Amino acid sequence: MLRTGDQYRESIRGTREVYINGEKVRDVTVHPQFKPLVDIRARIYDMQHEEAHRDIMTVEQDGERNALGNALPYTQDDWWAKRRATDNMMNEIGGVVTRVGDETVGEMWSLYDGQDVLNEVDPQFSKNIENHIFNVLKNDPFHVSANTDPKGDRSKAPQDQDPDMLLHVVKETDAGIIVRGAKYETAAAYANQAFTKPTIANWGNNELSDYAVGFICDLNSPNLKFICRTGFAGRAPEKDYPLANKFDEVDTIVIFDNVLIPWENVLFYRHTRAAAFIRATLHRYSAFAFVQRNLKLADMMIGAALFNARQTGLDKQQAVQEKLAQLAVYREGINAHLTAAITLGERSPAGLMMPNPSLLYTGRVHACSQLHNMVHIARELCGGQICVTPDLASFEHPETKPWMDKYYTINDEWVADDRRKLLAFARDMLNSDYAGHRLTFQLFAQSPPFAHLGAVYRNFGWDGPLAFVKDAANLSDNVMSGQAGSMGDPAVAKWFAAKAAE
Template structure:
């Protein structure tokens, strides 16, 4: 019911066709750009079996089967408290933020689980398929990710008016399943087991039965898949100088579907624009929680980095510095408050599950993402200019330059040069490195772009209490209601 790290590693040694930096990857588990993050995912699997973590990461069902808490269907507030604790346990153990490790992507399947009535309108098999795949995820414990973004092409044109493969679509039906062609971008695809693959566009080709309106679970060991990855950050510079880049980089891939067979049992909807529209509108009703929780940990990382930097030189006693630290704390606690309240005011979903309060969760996501760049810059200010001018670890170790750096980087008996260098290197990688810039962009777009974040708030906020109050306070007539 719960896998080991070794079982996971064996499962992705399946001959899949992966390229990175212009080279073919023979074994994704040993390649230097993938190995660190693959090992973290394996570590998460192993944690589920260890006495120190088992009770915080797994649960036992009524039949005595043990499964991962992150994959459990949420039905109570306690389920959400347990999921939050499980994620924190992982992030604290690995010592950083990993986003695409499965618990934050399975929620997108739960969103479609809520739409079974829509699926039944086309074919009852599709509703049964989503139930089967949710159950299979709980039972088989796969590394499950989510494939959303297409290469786009010219978005001023219909899909049919350009190269049709720019957007993933069905090219053929067979007795065994559908044949799909196109491509998707996806973080962690090269080292995951499967993905919930669905459309991103709202224009389905002006057709109620569009071949672009398709959603399915894709087994990444399927023939005819190709994974063309961006160059990873791990291994490009020493870990002593870039401790985050070398441990937590989650590599994206352009996944090319070159006439891939999707068995009928893996098809969740097809030629069903209403289902496609539904999933785009509700995709993050669950997954946003785990995503925003990671922003909370990023806030902790920035606060700790800034506070260590100002305390070592005594600047934390200055009011201007305290005010900047307070702004970081307000950002952190704002995220924390939205997450806590979203559980406390959780609401039933259309499919009988319990979802975080949607208005609070989506508002918290806007807070976490829209202010992240400001908080990073505030942390830079508090760390000071030395994060961009400090020599690398090799200079500190060199017999000629090392003594000078020991002299100028030692502050007192508590802050010796090596600790100060480590902190500055950590701050540089958190705030200034290529990896830091990549992660900032990822946080802005990984759960759809900012305009979609605000659209989700607009759809989920209850406008009526404000209208009712002003109607009564201003003495407006009943005729204005609903205008």
């Protein structure tokens, strides 16, 4: 079933207890700080029905047409189709939005790959994840991901402080488990359901931890409270801050005040190996969608910087060309990693097509670790005027308009109004409160840098370089004893072997 935008809006109206700026929100679909993102998500739903977008954004399976972003990937072509669909979506809405569902449903595919682990504790949990994957495919909910807990004093075990600092099970009932605690979730106040899971990695020897729980949470459940950070929409005129007013995705601390999770929604419980497994494999699919967002942001920075350089002829200077080339290298580095991750994809334990983990995770490190440098380069290329240009009101006031027209018109191609729009766009993308939030958000949405590097460490084929040096240095076979990992990346070796055979 493909939902419409109106069906989505209706699904999030009702009894939710949502707070923002000290105000209790009656309807998130019309509240000024939620409405822009609700409208974007509704627009994406409607695009799936429109002739111009339907074939790009949906797929026909078993006689039904479903959202392409929710479809399980079995082939390389499936990933190329997902990449085209995401590009099409971003191009249509005119910007980058992170949380719309396609980037988080992949986290459940990681559990699908771990069915053997889940079967160790209860075969029903394995069945539950399969049911939920196909529920997302068939019913097209707005699915998000619950992220970090408040955690409290990290030098103490959860049991040695207020236990609610980490989400945990307080009771088992015939109907399901009762959970307490809190989770930070972007877009939760206007989404349908969330994959809720632990975010700690070191479980020690506690094999029956009440904190080792993962489940699907219906965000219309009783006893949930949504306390949101202040949004950027509406703080300043939209024409002066076009991105902040349209694309700010409101983050929420979701309070679980004794919330019932039905057994059919429980994916694992009291099983620390399952909790450790999901932390280790959480992003093996979803990282692709997140990194693709960085690619679109790189396009935005290049476009704004190049327009600004060309309008004054600065693009002819070597120093400017070198800065533009650095942005291009960053952009193409992301592009190359995404392309290679598909091309050298691997078959997962559940038979899915998994983007090559080593290439995908190193691409994520490249995209995220260099983002702040690229933002500063784009600032340089846009010049100081993005921080000193007056707002739209000054360009329209009868007493100041002539001066704004005089000093901001460059030629017949670049009149004052277009130049103001470009500078406002660049300012909001690079310099505004919203821009700073987006940059910091990278440390939250895709996990912190140490976790990125940890994923690379766990997935790189270390034995390939070791074997090369062993032979080149004429070392004995003893030096390779006890070494873990594959002899180089098997997917890469397979690909080069196939090329050699051609």
